[in-house]
Amino acid sequence: MATIFTRIASGEIPSYKVAEDENYYAFLDINPLAKGHTLVIPKHTEDDYIFHLDEATYAGLWAFARKVAIALKEAVPCKRVGVCVLGMEVPHTHIHLVPLQSEGDLNFTNKRVVVTEEENRAIAASILKAYEKI
């Protein structure tokens, strides 16, 4: 059975898409640590552990995540885009990209921020716009 993230990448389950290419998909986290918190996934493998990916998929995932992070920083002003790989909840490899103002913002035990649908739509659209210029 397809993972929830495969179903998101295929459009079966809605998401706030921020970037996409043939092999990878990026979308806003539904329960974000900060506005613009983004997840980056490979489309064609559901392996739940990033270090199980074959070398090409692994390298491609990070290259795609780099572009998304550049676009994210442009769209959501922040000091840094923090990167984290957990995979404790959803069994489909994904990289978290989190806009940071300080070190403490990348703490997954922090209270999550509430973002309206309208804000999420606007944030996703500006990240996508910045991504398309890279």
Ligand code: AMP
């Ligand atoms: P983890 O597997 O521990 O890296 O965490 C999974 C992340 O996926 C969490 O931050 C969730 O908020 C996020 N998440 C789970 N379901 C969805 C969804 N349908 N759309 C967007 N993000 C999701």
